[in-house]
Amino acid sequence: MANEIILDTSILVEYVFATKTGKVAKEIIEDPGNIILVPSIVLAEFVSKLERIGNRNTSEIVTALGGYSTFMPVNWETCLRAGRTHAELKKIEDNISLVDCIIMEMAKEHKNAIVLTTDRHFKHYKNSKIL
Amino acid sequence: MGDCEDIIHGKIKKVGNSIAIFVSAEERDKYQLVPDSELVLALRKKKVMKSIFGAVSGAKYSQFTEKDRADYHGE
Numbered sequence: 153m154a155n156e157i158i159l160d161t162s163i164l165v166e167y168v169f170a171t172k173t174g175k176v177a178k179e180i181i182e183d184p185g186n187i188i189l190v191p192s193i194v195l196a197e198f199v200s201k202l203e204r205i206g207n208r209n210t211s212e213i214v215t216a217l218g219g220y221s222t223f224m225p226v227n228w229e230t231c232l233r234a235g236r237t238h239a240e241l242k243k244i245e246d247n248i249s250l251v252d253c254i255i256m257e258m259a260k261e262h263k264n265a266i267v268l269t270t271d272r273h274f275k276h277y278k279n280s281k282i283l
Numbered sequence: 284m285g286d287c288e289d290i291i292h293g294k295i296k297k298v299g300n301s302i303a304i305f306v307s308a309e310e311r312d313k314y315q316l317v318p319d320s321e322l323v324l325a326l327r328k329k330k331v332m333k334s335i336f337g338a339v340s341g342a343k344y345s346q347f348t349e350k351d352r353a354d355y356h357g358e
Contacts, residue, residue: 165344165347167335167336168335168336168337168338168339169337169339169344170336170337171344174336174337178334178336182332182334182336184332201347202339202342205342205343205346205347206341206342206346207339207340207341207342208340208341208342209338209339209340209341212338213335213338213339216333216334216335216338217335219331219332219333220331220332220333
């Protein structure tokens with residue numbers, strides 16, 4: 153059975169810059185046996201980061217990424233749960249982001265899909281793979 | 284394909300480069316599809332692998348400041 157892999161913004165940055173961590177991510181992302189999912193909110197973050205440093209081919213990158221991944225919309229039920237999770241985690245992790253919590257909730261909805269990330273905050277999600 | 288009862292009724296939308304079917308809660312329960320999500324099924328097109336590995340243009344990883352790096356761990 154194919155693994156469902158959800159990409160976080162941090163791993164997309166490493167991947168698109170072909171860093172050492174990005175090379176490890178490449179093996180997972182480009183494995184034809186894996187189903188790659190990208191939350192739309194991650195896409196927005198990713199684009200923002202590329203644009204802020206003056207990247208010139210952002211549209212081409214997003215289009216190409218869409219060729220081998222699925223962009224996932226965020227619905228209100230996910231936001232409801234993510235907001236609650238964020239409020240809970242804030243008690244123990246001051247700088248946990250709401251986006252991270254949305255990703256965690258989306259992953260749970262996808263039968264506990266694996267979240268591929270470099271972000272240590274994902275230690276709060278049992279199926280995260282932190283590179 | 285089976286008979287008409289096997290057809291999942293829902294709104295079909297293009298999501299990114301994929302086609303998604305959004306169905307009601309009843310349909311979701313009936314077919315035991317992905318729980319707690321409106322997006323229950325994505326019929327992915329055949330993967331078009333034009334890798335974006337190292338695909339940045341006109342930007343360098345070193346341009347990310349410490350704050351940028353911190354941002355993507357807590358934006």
